[in-house]
Amino acid sequence: MSFPTAGTKIPIQSYKHNGTLHRTWEETIILKGTSKEIIGGNDRILVTESDGRQWRTREPAICYFSPDNWFNVIGMIRTDGIYYYCNLGSPITHDEEALKYIDYDLDIKIYPDMTYKLLDEDEYALHKKEMEYPEAIDRVLQKSVKQLISWINQRKGPFEPGFIDEWYEQFLQYR
Template identity: 35%
Template structure:
């Protein structure tokens, strides 16, 4: 982390519990880094799936990687409003300019009105059996789901639309100052 600075472009690699990479993002811009979290910006990023399929992100997004929590959160600026996609995942590690984490299947989709939906429960149950997730990992996963539900309910940290929009404004200011 000591070598990262605001404006750096990093790769993001998501792995499954068995160690196989299953998705990668080719470019994200470092917006903020501190002792608690790392903030990235995605705009028109190419995503590559395990099967080689490539696609581009549809909307600009702020991506929060917490250092201690078992999740990362994507704040998507959609035409219909600000939506969030919470990946239940291991805390991230950095290798060079690549962010790496293990995706533990469960996701929480949060709509602009604060309603949310837990996704991929069947995938989680299938993978926890197939890859023999330890009870400690299972406990961490469900603890993080509860933590996120509480943050969503209380509009804490990034789930405050104002906070997410402030990060976006910070990015636009940085972008304007660095394109000269």
């Protein structure tokens, strides 16, 4: 897999397990692109849902992707602190069109005080049945939820103090 280079602007596309397009973010500026991690930044970008509805993000965000992990992390910079939204999904791939991953419904929302909440378990159960997620996918996702919670508790990776602020400073240099 090739990796996007710093300074390039690229859309992000999420798909569902059955191959249908779920959501597209119009553009993210790549701040770092390596075989270990891809970090991007965006601010008030257009998001298009699979049904054609569109909306804009409300604040600047730093996005963390890994070709090795079954989750991605969005750090949203708000006036009252950094909120995180974590999508459980396939490891990211990249082609000339976009950064891409399969969204597996489960999400974790993290508040500025680092408390968190697992979301969309009902949606996951429904789609697991409807789209016939293999047991191997279920196992890796459950393991990834535990890994993500461990990272949150340890303040590891994108949850490390200063991580979002440092990458936001880099993002501002590209704007």
